[in-house]
Amino acid sequence: MEGRRDRKKRQTRERIQTSALELFTSHGYRNTTIAAIAEHADVATRTVTLHFPSKEDLLFADDPFAPESLAARLDTRPGPVLDAVGEWMRDTMHALDERDADQGRKPGETWSLRVKRATLIAEDEDLRGRGRAGYYELERLIAAAIGRDMGLAPDALAPRLTAYTVVGGLRELYMTHEAHHRDTATDELLPLVDRVLDFARAGLLRSTAP
Known part of the structure; x- marks a missing residue:
């Protein structure tokens, strides 16, 4: 159970x-x-840097879709x-909605922030580089798992191409019309994931057919 001190730290x-x-x-990212x-957050400047040593960390830290989560x-x-x-x-998407509810936010508010985050990353060359590193790790994990199931090397074409398709497609969800105009529950976006x-x-299936 989360203690009072840990809860306050997380909320900050x-x-x-x-x-x-x-x-x-x-x-703008560069102008902020x-x-x-x-x-804006009503904290000391040092509090920001203690939690997030670099400005990039404000976008990439505490990612619920981090590779470690998928690996587990x-x-x-x-x-x-x-x-x-x-x-x-x-x-993970339902957990984000539950967190919104627990903190008195409207359903989907965290998702809306993640859509903004994805747009910021896509528009900045340096941020795209760091984001790409995270995407690559997700692709590596998925390709390795598919390769094991199929008895193929993780760098074989079929596992890698499938992993690239999955991660690229899920990443593009942030850029879709549906994501940018979302004012309903996560269930509205789950069909897109499917x-x-x-x-x-x-x-x-096609790439492994005889």
């Missing part, structure tokens, strides 16, 4: 990150200073890799 981190995203969106973020799910999966990826996506995974399954 989340408030700082939310403030940063709001300012990055309204004023740490001092401005601290003022793949290690304990009872079935096919892509089924496990879908369950991981659904569970479409990405179905597309990847079909490609994997």
Whole structure:
């Protein structure tokens, strides 16, 4: 159970990150200073840098879709890799909605912030580089798991192409019309997740057909 001190620390981190995203969106990533973020979050500048040593960390720290989270799910999966990826996506997205409810925010507010985050990363060359490193690790994990199931090397074409399709497709969810105009529950976006995974399954089947 989360103690009072840990809860306060988490809430401070989340408030700082939310403030940063709001300012990055309204004023631009490069034009936003740490001092401005601290003022917006109503904390000291040193508090911001203690939680987030660099400005980039404000966008990349505490990612619920981090590779470590997917790795844990793949290690304990009872079935096919892509089924496990879908369950991981659904569970994580629902957890974000539950966090919104616990903190008195509107359903989907955290997702809306993540859409803004994805847009900021896509528009900045340096941020794209760091984001790409995280995507590569997700691709590596999925390809390795598919390769093990199929008796193929993780760098074989079929596992790698499937993993690239999955991660690329899920990343593009942030850029879709549906994501940018979302004002309903996560269930509105889950069919899009399923479409990405179905597309990847079909490609994997074709690429391994005799």
